Each structure stands twice: as C-alpha cells, then as structure tokens.
Amino acid sequence: MEKCPDRFNRGGHAPLREMKVAWSGAGAILAGVGLARFAYVPLFPAMVAAGWVDGAGAGLLGAGNFAGYLLGVLAGRGLARRIGVPRAMDAGMALALLAFAACAHEGGLAWLLAWRALAGVAGGVLMALAGPAVQASVTAAARGQAGGVVMAGAGSGIIAAGLLVPVLLQGGLVVAWLGLAVAVGLVWIVARRAWPDPPALPASAAAAKVPRAGRLLLAYGLSAAGMVAPMVYLADLAVRGRGLPIEAGAAVWMGFGAGAVAGTLLGGRVASRIGGRRALPAWMAVQVAALALALVPAWPALLLAGPLGGFAGVGATAVTLAAAREVAGAQAGVVWVRATAGYALAQAGFGFALAALFGATGDSHAAVFGVGLALSLAALAVAWADRRG
Structure with missing residues (x-):
C-alpha cells in the first residue's frame, strides 16, 4: 500500500489537510489555465471591436497561447527538479500576472502575441505540476476526488x-x-500557503520503464484538437456569429465554465469508481454533442453547447489524470506530462490551422466548428477502442 506523506498523518485530520493541498492546486489551475488561457475567450470580440486586432489576428493570439502552453508543459518538470515544486509554481503564477499586465499595453500584434504566448507558458508549467504533485501528496483513496478538485480550477477560472x-x-x-x-495576484497569495511539495521518487521508481499508453494519449490529443474551436471562438460565435451582445457571449462562456467544474468534479469521482479509461468514452461522447450543437444556427443551442463543451473538454483532464495513475502508478507524472504535452501540441497546431481557416473563409464559425466536430468523433472512436486498457 502506498503511504501518504507524514504531514498528512499527524493529528488525525488527513482528509482536511489533503483537501487544502487539493484546493491550492485548484487555485494554480484557476489562475494559470482558467484565467491566463481562457479569460481571453470573452475578450476576443472586444479586442476586434476596439481595433486592437482583426478577427484573424485575434485567432492568432489564441493559437500563440496554445504554443506557449506546450513549451510550459515541457519545461515544468525540469524546472521543478531544479528549484522544487512550490517555487516552480510560484514562477508560473508570477509569469501569468506579468503577462496580463503587459497585455494592457496596445503594442501591436507582435507584442500581444509574445505575451499571450508567455501566459500560455505559465499555464503549461502549472498544469504539468499541480495535478501530479497533489496526487503524490494525498492518500490513494483520496486521489480521484483530489484530482477532480484540482482540475475544477479550470472551470472555476472560466466562470x-x-x-x-x-x-x-x-x-x-x-x-x-x-x-x-x-x-491572478490575489489567487496566488491565497493558494501558495498550501502548495503541494511531494517527496522525490526513489531512484528505482524513477528509473522504471514508463508504459506508453498510446491510445489514451491519442484520444486525449484528438479531444484537445476538437476543443480548439470552442476554446477560442465560442464567445465570438455568440457575439459576431449569432448577433448576441458581448454580455451574452460572456454568459455563454460562463456556461462553459460551469460545465467544466461539473465535468472535472464528476470525472474524478467516476474515474475512481470505474476507472479513467472506461470513463473517457462517455466524456468524448458529450464533447461530440457539444460541437454538433454549436453548428446549429439557432442561438439557443449555445445554451447547451457551452456547458456540454466545458463538461467534456475540460472534464476530460480529470478523467485522463486518473487514467495516467492507473497506467503508470508512481510514474503517473511522466504519463501525465506526455498527455498534457500531446494536448498542447494538438491545440497549438490546430490553433494556428484554424486561425488560418477562419481568416480564409471570411470568419466562418461553421468551418472551424465543423473541423472540431470531426476531430471529436475521432477522439470518441479511439477512447472507445481503449476503454478496456
């Protein structure tokens, strides 16, 4: 049986102490992903309306954020090895704060692209570290719930x-x-008091062979690619595509966030009961439904497309985090980084591709969401094939 770190075995208050660490991890994801990545979505139409960028440029900023996220994911574990998990998470939060402040200067497309990419780096570092560090800091029985709480930070940040x-x-x-x-600064002040600080892996465990988990990683990557359209263009679809006011676009995005919270919390619990690989096809089926609803011309369909997209697209992170632990045990952090890197690579590549498609088709939301639907169907097929491991 795996042992919990000593700091959770003192005084008989393990569940409370574990949840404090889980909520601190949620704070990191809230700031680094929910805000540093996704607060841009309701800003998208306002940036275009104010003339800071055009539609294609606004899409490019979203793609640049995805590219930065990939770099952050790849750098996160190495940074943590050098300075420790708590300091690495502090660095991610500081970079997210600085990136937001820098974007307040209307310095042109290149300036904004650089800082949106750095905001993505911050989010990638925090995503690579927070989930595995929390899971390594709590008892085995609490991992599913703790993982759901941590990943619910993304949806909370979206709301x-x-x-x-x-x-x-x-x-x-x-x-x-x-x-x-x-x-971001306020969340940082509150969350850092309980940053996870997991023990280092024994040399034997660190040297152990890591399972490949190819189909799990492929399903997660295809899900990521399918979610580029709603994660960049959903609010703009509501405002410029369906003629709703900016406040309504923000409300649709809040629905996405509410769905994300529900999807991650439920995902952690369901994965604890039936396994992450068996649960993932259900989340992918919901993602397919969300992308299909976004293509319905009537604007009320967005009232369902938003929450369902958040439930599946963000909730899949908690399910995949649990699946990584099932596949790799103590080496789950390595599988998780591979999964998150694949997710980021897929979003970066398709982010730039969809930005080009969006511009080439005269800002056609149907084109980008149609591609998202096709990719989501592929993710469902792969997840279904992998459900038995």
Whole structure:
C-alpha cells in the first residue's frame, strides 16, 4: 500500500489537510489555465471591436497561447527538479500576472502575441505540476476526488472570467487586462500557503520503464484538437456569429465554465469508481454533442453547447489524470506530462490551422466548428477502442 506523506498523518485530520493541498492546486489551475488561457475567450470580440486586432489576428493570439502552453508543459518538470515544486509554481503564477499586465499595453500584434504566448507558458508549467504533485501528496483513496478538485480550477477560472470581463470592459481593454492581473495576484497569495511539495521518487521508481499508453494519449490529443474551436471562438460565435451582445457571449462562456467544474468534479469521482479509461468514452461522447450543437444556427443551442463543451473538454483532464495513475502508478507524472504535452501540441497546431481557416473563409464559425466536430468523433472512436486498457 502506498503511504501518504507524514504531514498528512499527524493529528488525525488527513482528509482536511489533503483537501487544502487539493484546493491550492485548484487555485494554480484557476489562475494559470482558467484565467491566463481562457479569460481571453470573452475578450476576443472586444479586442476586434476596439481595433486592437482583426478577427484573424485575434485567432492568432489564441493559437500563440496554445504554443506557449506546450513549451510550459515541457519545461515544468525540469524546472521543478531544479528549484522544487512550490517555487516552480510560484514562477508560473508570477509569469501569468506579468503577462496580463503587459497585455494592457496596445503594442501591436507582435507584442500581444509574445505575451499571450508567455501566459500560455505559465499555464503549461502549472498544469504539468499541480495535478501530479497533489496526487503524490494525498492518500490513494483520496486521489480521484483530489484530482477532480484540482482540475475544477479550470472551470472555476472560466466562470470567474465570465463574471469579471464584462464588468472590467466597462472601463476599456486596458482596465480589463490589468484587472485580470490583479485577480491572478490575489489567487496566488491565497493558494501558495498550501502548495503541494511531494517527496522525490526513489531512484528505482524513477528509473522504471514508463508504459506508453498510446491510445489514451491519442484520444486525449484528438479531444484537445476538437476543443480548439470552442476554446477560442465560442464567445465570438455568440457575439459576431449569432448577433448576441458581448454580455451574452460572456454568459455563454460562463456556461462553459460551469460545465467544466461539473465535468472535472464528476470525472474524478467516476474515474475512481470505474476507472479513467472506461470513463473517457462517455466524456468524448458529450464533447461530440457539444460541437454538433454549436453548428446549429439557432442561438439557443449555445445554451447547451457551452456547458456540454466545458463538461467534456475540460472534464476530460480529470478523467485522463486518473487514467495516467492507473497506467503508470508512481510514474503517473511522466504519463501525465506526455498527455498534457500531446494536448498542447494538438491545440497549438490546430490553433494556428484554424486561425488560418477562419481568416480564409471570411470568419466562418461553421468551418472551424465543423473541423472540431470531426476531430471529436475521432477522439470518441479511439477512447472507445481503449476503454478496456
């Protein structure tokens, strides 16, 4: 039986102490992913309307963030080995705050692209470290629930962005970007008091062969590619595609966030009961439904497409995190980094491809969401084939 670190065995309060660490991990994901990555989605139409970028440029900023996220994922474990997990997570939070503040300057497309990419680096570092570090810091029985709590930070950040951005935009884009920087700083202050600090793996465990888990990684990567369309263009679809006001676009994005919270919390619990690889096809089926609904011309379909997209596209992270632990045990961190890197690579590649497609088709939302639907169907097929491991 795996032992929990000593700091969770003192005083008989293990569940409470474990959940404090899980919630601190959720704070890291809230800031680094929910805000640093996804607060841009409700800002997308406002950036275009204010003339800071055009539609294709706004899509390019989203793709640049995905590319930075990939770099952060690949760098996260190495950074943690050099300076420790808590300091590496502090570095990610600091970079996210700085990137938001820098975007308050209208420095042109190249300036914004560089800082949105660095915001992605911050999110990638935090995503690579928070989930595995929390799971390595809690008892085996608590891992499913803790993993769901950590990944619920993404959905919570999306909801926070949906609430904050319309209010902040009343003061203009500069105020909006600076306000988001302040929000990251506040989350950082609260969360860092319980940063996970897992023990290092024994040399024998670190040297053990890591299972490949090819179909699991492929399904997760295809899911990532399919989710590029809603994760970049959903609010713009509501505003410029369906003629709704910016506040309605933010509300649709908040629905995405609410679905993400539900999908991650439920994903952790379901994966604990039946296994992550058996649960993943259900989440992929919901993703297919979400992308199909986004293609329905009537705007009320977005009221379902948003929550279902968040439930599946973000909730799949908790399911895949649990599956990585099933596949690799103590080496789950390595499989998780591979899965997250594949996710980031797929989103970066398809982010740039869809930005080009969006511009070439005259800002056609149907084109980008149609590609997303096809990729989601492929993810469902692979996850179904892998369900028995």
